[in-house]
Amino acid sequence: MRKWIYGSIRANAASRFTHDELRIATLMSIGIDPLQGVKRMNIQVNGKSKGVQPGLTLHQLLLDLQIDPSQPGIAVALNREVVPRKQWEETEIQPESEVEIIRAVRGG
Numbered sequence: 157m158r159k160w161i162y163g164s165i166r167a168n169a170a171s172r173f174t175h176d177e178l179r180i181a182t183l184m185s186i187g188i189d190p191l192q193g194v195k196r197m198n199i200q201v202n203g204k205s206k207g208v209q210p211g212l213t214l215h216q217l218l219l220d221l222q223i224d225p226s227q228p229g230i231a232v233a234l235n236r237e238v239v240p241r242k243q244w245e246e247t248e249i250q251p252e253s254e255v256e257i258i259r260a261v262r263g264g
Contacts, residue, residue, distance in 0.1 A: 197251040210251075214244040217255065229260035 196207040201221070208217065214232050218225045225244060232239050233256040239247050249255065 197249075199249055199252065200254040202256055208249065212249050214239060214247045214249065214255070217249060218244070218257070221257070223257065231258045231260075232256070233258070 195210065197210050199206055199208055201217070208220070212220075214234065215225050218230075218232070223230065225241075230241075232241075232244065234247065234249065235254050236256075
């Protein structure tokens with residue numbers, strides 16, 4: 157009886173969505189953005205999961221996050237290794253990478 161109730165609840169929940177909505181959710185779950193048709197990769201940015209396009213550089217990521225890469229006091233670590241500012245434009249982020257962005261703040 158329990159399996160039947162669970163199955164009917166699941167079927168009722170699924171029937172609330174249109175075919176297109178289910179298709180979009182399926183595509184997104186495997187990393188494809190249905191609006192752009194581009195495969196996305198998952199990375200961690202300051203401990204939070206973020207989907208980005210493959211081939212993204214650290215410089216482009218900062219711009220996407222609305223952080224000015226030329227601003228002083230910013231440090232970036234990729235997979236726990238600090239990346240020198242001069243290498244941000246050429247350093248591509250790989251799938252499942254961990255990026256930490258640190259901003260120095262004045263005060264005491």
